[in-house]
Amino acid sequence: MKNPSLASSLIFLLLFVLFSCLGISLADSNNVFDTCPTATDRIEFINGYHCKSPTLVTTSDFNSAKLTEPVNTDDRINLVVKIVTAADFHGLNTLGLSVSRTDLVIDAIVSPHSHPRATEMFFLNQGIVLAGFIDTRNQLFQTILKAGDVIVFPKGLLHFCLNSGYEPTISFSVYNSQNPGVVNINGAVFDPADSSHFIEKFLKRLTVPSSQSNFKLNPNVTLSRYTSL
Numbered sequence: 001m002k003n004p005s006l007a008s009s010l011i012f013l014l015l016f017v018l019f020s021c022l023g024i025s026l027a028d029s030n031n032v033f034d035t036c037p038t039a040t041d042r043i044e045f046i047n048g049y050h051c052k053s054p055t056l057v058t059t060s061d062f063n064s065a066k067l068t069e070p071v072n073t074d075d076r077i078n079l080v081v082k083i084v085t086a087a088d089f090h091g092l093n094t095l096g097l098s099v100s101r102t103d104l105v106i107d108a109i110v111s112p113h114s115h116p117r118a119t120e121m122f123f124l125n126q127g128i129v130l131a132g133f134i135d136t137r138n139q140l141f142q143t144i145l146k147a148g149d150v151i152v153f154p155k156g157l158l159h160f161c162l163n164s165g166y167e168p169t170i171s172f173s174v175y176n177s178q179n180p181g182v183v184n185i186n187g188a189v190f191d192p193a194d195s196s197h198f199i200e201k202f203l204k205r206l207t208v209p210s211s212q213s214n215f216k217l218n219p220n221v222t223l224s225r226y227t228s229l
Contacts, residue, residue, distance in 0.1 A: 033051065033054075033094075035057060035061075035062075035091065035094075036051035036052075036093045036094040037051065037052045037057050037061035037062075037090040037091050037093055038050070038051075038052070038086050038087065038090035038092075038093040039051055039052045039053075040090070048086070048093065048094060048178070049086055049087070049093045051093065051094070052090070061090045061091040062091035063091075064084060064088070064089040064091075066082070066084045066088060066089065067082065067084060067099065067100075067101040067172065070103050070170070071101055071102070071103040080102060080103050080104060080108065080110070081100055081101070081102045081110060082100055082101050082102075083098060083099075083100040083175075083180070083182075084098060084099050084100065085098040085178055085179050085180075086098070086178040086179070087179075092178050093178060094178070095178065096176055096177055096178055097174065097175065097176065097177075097178060098118070098174075098175045098177060098178050098179065098180055099172065099173065099174050099175070100172065100173045100175070101170070101171070101172055101173075102161070102169075102170070102171045102172075102173070103168060103169070103170055104127070104129070104161070104162075104163040104168060104169045104171075105163065105168050106163055106165070106166065106167070106168065107163060108162075108163050109160065109161070109162040109163070109203075110160055110161050110162075111160060111184065111185070111202070112134070112158040112159065112160045112184075112185050112202065113158065113159070113160070113182055113183060113184040113185065114156050114157060114158050114159065114182075114183045114185075115153075115155065115156070115175060115177070115180040115181055115182060115183075116155075116156055116180075116181045116183060117155070117177040117179065117180050117181050118155055118175035118176050118177035118180030118181070119152060119153065119154055119155040119175070119176050120152070120153040120159070120173050120174070120175050120180070121150060121152050121173060121174045121175075122145075122150065122151050122152070122153060122161070122171060122173045123149075123150050123171060123172050123173065123174075124145040124146065124147055124148070124149050124150075124169065124170075124171045125147060125148075125170045125171055125172060126147050126167070126168070126169055126170040126171075127147065127163060127165050127167050127168060127169030127170065128144065128145070128146055128163070128164050128165030128169070129144070129145045129161045129162065129163060129164060129165075129169050129171065130142060130143075130144055130145075130161070130162040130164045131143065131145055131151050131159070131160065131161040131162070132151075132159065132160060133153045133154065133157045133158060133159035133160075134157060134158045134159070135154075135157055136157075144164065155176075158185060160202075162203075
């Protein structure tokens, strides 16, 4: 371009427009309304759920009793973990949160799995649990939890929990996604007939941390029951 000043002006204008658009998009990255309870009468597919009309929003949208009852521990495979998302708890829509309850009978284990869209904060309400996760270097991080303890499972990493005590356990988890998703290595890689062999091999990697050997652990964990999400 023969006119340097004109070229400079065009470049400046281009950068101004670019950064202005970027600023506008960032400004709308958060919620634009106070709340957005799920509208169950809309079925169009979007990345999330439509909002109820503000005139139809009630207090009941923001509380749930779906985790007050024990999860059915008679089912070995699917029902020891119950995840409540914005599809069931409408007030969670657009807030980037979901919650779950896990009930484990003695010897039960939730086999290694990951949540591709969420970090999990795991709170143990009752019992003793051996819990941990595996990072991308295949390094194992594990600990013994007692009632009131919390562990965090980073987003996308394989994690697990094992009832290591003499009573059933109850735990609750919070996820920083309204739809965390689940990828279970047991179900994805192994046939149901081979699942027990996978669990047995995995458990050989687990040891009770020496710093926590004073806990009253069950030394005869037989793992006659296990589960996958």
